[in-house]
Each structure stands twice: as structure tokens, then as C-alpha cells.
């Protein structure tokens with residue numbers, strides 16, 4: 049299994065970060081005129097299956113406006129993205145601030161794409177396979193070797209200078225390598241990085257949330273455009289609180305806010321806004337749903353009073369039902385009236401308006417935990433970034449060993465940012481691994 053003396057870079061995992069690392073390594077070796085092998089060891093029967101599943105099969109592979117502050121471990125990611133940019137400037141001899149280096153990487157592979165809402169980038173062919181096709185074609189052309197059905201179980205670092213890494217596989221085979229890139233994703237085995245590297249157990253996030261079911265059961269499969277705030281007992285605020293929510297949060301502190309679509313399910317809530325909040329949610333936290341985001345909180349009562357007056361022309365009695373008809377779907381209106389303690393058919397008095405405004409602007413749901421882990425898009429946790437060099441992804445205590453992508457404790461909201469990180473960290477690690485092979489370390 050590749051135990052000859054030829055310099056070898058072993059990439060463990062043939063997903064997004066692994067393929068980017070392998071291509072970047074092979075390109076750097078070719079540019080330096082160094083003869084070395086780049087081998088991708090993939091546990092699955094084929095490389096890139098994880099890429100095919102992204103973006104509902106369309107692969108939202110990046111974002112037009114990537115900023116480090118959307119990521120967990122912002123400073124580390126910021127340094128990594130800045131380094132990638134510096135490398136691009138150094139290679140071209142000019143500072144191309146306008147060109148994102150990850151986008152340039154894909155343009156060089158031949159991928160065309162288009163921008164959709166909120167800067168999301170999708171391949172022009174609208175199929176994830178189009179992203180994988182260009183990656184595999186260039187990898188083949190650069191003589192990257194794919195070894196599939198090879199699950200790495202342990203990596204032993206060289207015990208003295210001049211020795212090589214020993215990569216052990218589930219079937220008992222062992223491969224030797226001069227540099228290793230661990231790109232095994234969010235559930236990467238801890239043993240792939242030598243002991244002592246700080247690590248936290250990954251937990252699935254960026255998925256649906258389970259909440260109290262009494263309310264949501266009645267709303268199953270209903271979608272609403274709204275704003276949602278997450279309030280909890282602990283946790284740092286990641287945005288500014290806005291609106292009515294403060295009064296409704298019962299002593300909790302503000303954590304995060306999202307605008308977009310929420311899909312009610314019989315177990316809780318789903319949709320992109322909820323996925324993004326799930327990165328910060330803990331059991332016991334409160335979701336406060338603003339069902340009327342177009343009306344500022346301070347104006348909501350006035351808005352409802354005016355509406356009540358308008359609908360009550362010619363002495364007509366206005367019920368809660370009347371007031372919400374044409375504003376919300378009937379099932380949602382029912383839930384709001386119940387939350388406000390009002391009966392649908394009872395006349396709505398002036399005195400009822402403040403409670404109705406609160407229920408509309410801060411409809412509460414208690415979080416019970418994450419929903420189905422299979423729907424979660426990333427894992428939070430893994431290898432702590434403090435143990436790695438942000439410019440190379442090399443482990444501080446283990447020269448030649450790199451960890452990239454989701455295996456590191458980096459995650460971001462929906463929008464192409466997670467894949468962007470996978471490519472960016474993979475490219476940095478691949479280039480550095482090539483330098484190690486070149487230097488004969």
C-alpha cells in the first residue's frame with residue numbers, strides 16, 4: 049500500500065476538503081517539479097458522495113461575500129482566509145483583492161456558476177455533480193490516486209526525524225506518508241490525530257429543532273415568513289436583539305436572530321432560519337417568532353388599533369378572528385389567539401390589543417433539543433483550532449500532520465460558507481503538505 053520510498057502525501061477522506069487538498073498538493077508539486085504521490089484514502093466506495101448531497105443536490109458551493117465573522121472561531125478562519133489571499137497575490141505578483149481565491153480555484157478547474165439570493169453560489173448546470181466532475185477530472189489529470197473503501201483508523205506520527213507517518217486502515221493495512229491531511233469530515237475519528245490534540249465531541253447542528261409539541265402539532269407543514277429570535281440562559285449574543293422579544297423572554301438573554309422562512313413540523317420547527325439558530329440553541333432556550341416582521345415592534349399596537357377601527361366600520365363587531373384574517377393563515381391565527389388568551393369569535397376589545405401584539409411579535413416556543421441528526425448539515429466540535437497553524441492547517445505539535453474542513457471546530461450558517469471553508473482549508477493544507485514533500489522533511 050504505497051510503502052515504497054517515493055514521497056507520499058496521504059489525504060484521509062475524499063470529500064470537499066480532501067479533494068481540494070489533493071488537487072492543491074498535486075498542483076504545487078507539479079509547479080515545483082517535485083515527483084511525489086498524492087493519495088486520497090476514502091472510507092466510502094467512491095469519493096465525493098458528501099458533495100453530491102449538498103444544497104438539495106445543487107451544491108451551494110460558496111458565497112459571493114464570505115466574511116470570517118460568519119464562522120465559529122472567527123479569528124482562526126480570518127487568518128486562514130487572509131493567508132489564502134496573500135498566496136494568491138504572491139503567485140500573481142499583483143494584489144487581486146477583488147478575486148476570492150476559492151472562486152479562482154474553481155474558475156481554474158473550469159466551473160461556471162451563478163449567484164442566487166444572499167450571495168449563494170451554485171454551479172451553472174444546477175447540479176452538485178458538476179462540482180464533483182471538475183474536481184475529479186483535474187485530480188485525475190494531476191495523477192492524484194483514489195483509494196476507495198479504505199477507512200483510516202489511526203495515524204502514528206514519526207517517532208524520530210527522517211521517519212514517516214504510519215496510517216493504519218480498518219482492514220489492517222498500513223500506508224506510509226511524509227505528510228498527512230486529515231479530511232474525514234465532522235465525524236472524523238479522534239485517533240486520526242495523535243493523542244494530546246484538544247478535541248471536543250462533535251454534535252450535529254444546522255438542522256431542525258424539537259420544541260414543545262402542543263402548539264406545533266396543529267401547525268404541521270405550515271410555512272411562515274417571519275423573523276425568529278433565540279433567547280437562552282447562557283451563550284454569547286451573536287447579533288443585536290430587536291423587537292418585542294425582550295419582554296417575552298422571561299429573564300433569558302438574547303442569543304441570535306434570523307429572518308426567513310420557518311416550517312412548522314409536528315416535532316418542532318425547521319427551515320433555513322431555524323437551521324441557522326440551531327448552531328446556538330440549547331434545551332430550555334426560547335424561540336420567539338415575529339409573525340409580523342414588516343411592522344416595527346413599537347408600532348405594532350398602533351397598527352392593530354388602526355386595523356380594528358378600520359374593520360369595525362358601521363358599528364361592526366370585530367373579533368380576533370376578523371382581525372387576523374387576511375394577515376395570517378387560519379391555523380396560525382388560531383395559535384396566536386390562543387397564545388394571547390383570546391377566543392376566536394369573541395369581540396376584540398381595545399384592552400386585548402397589547403396581548404395580541406405580543407403574541408404576534410414574540411410567539412414563544414421552548415426548545416427541547418436538536419431534531420433528527422440526519423437532517424443536520426454540520427457538526428459543531430472536533431479538533432480545537434488553537435492546536436493548528438491557521439496559515440497551513442498543520443498541527444502545532446505534529447509537523448507534517450494537517451486537519452481540514454469540518455474535522456476542525458469551525459462551522460457557519462447556511463449559504464455556502466461551510467463548503468467554502470472546506471475548500472479553503474483544504475487548499476492551504478494541500479499546498480503546505482507539498483512544501484513538506486518538496487523539502488524532504
Ligand SMILES: Cc1cc2nc3c(=O)[nH]c(=O)nc-3n(C[C@H](O)[C@H](O)[C@H](O)COP(=O)(O)OP(=O)(O)OC[C@H]3O[C@@H](n4cnc5c(N)ncnc54)[C@H](O)[C@@H]3O)c2cc1C
Pocket residue numbers: 060061062063064065066089090091092095096097098099101102103104107108109110198199200201231232233234235236237423424425426452453454455463464465466467468470
Ligand atoms: C444534507 C447536507 C447538505 C449540505 N449542503 C451544503 C451546502 O449547500 N453548502 C455548504 O456550504 N455546505 C453544505 N453542507 C455542509 C457541507 O457538506 C460540509 O461542511 C462539507 O462537506 C465538509 O467538508 P469535509 O471535506 O470536511 O467533510 P465531508 O465532505 O463530509 O468529507 C469527509 C469524507 O471523509 C470520508 N471519511 C470519513 N471518515 C473516514 C476515514 N476514517 N477514513 C477515510 N475516509 C473517511 C467520508 O466518507 C467523506 O467522503 C451540507 C451538509 C449536508 C449533510
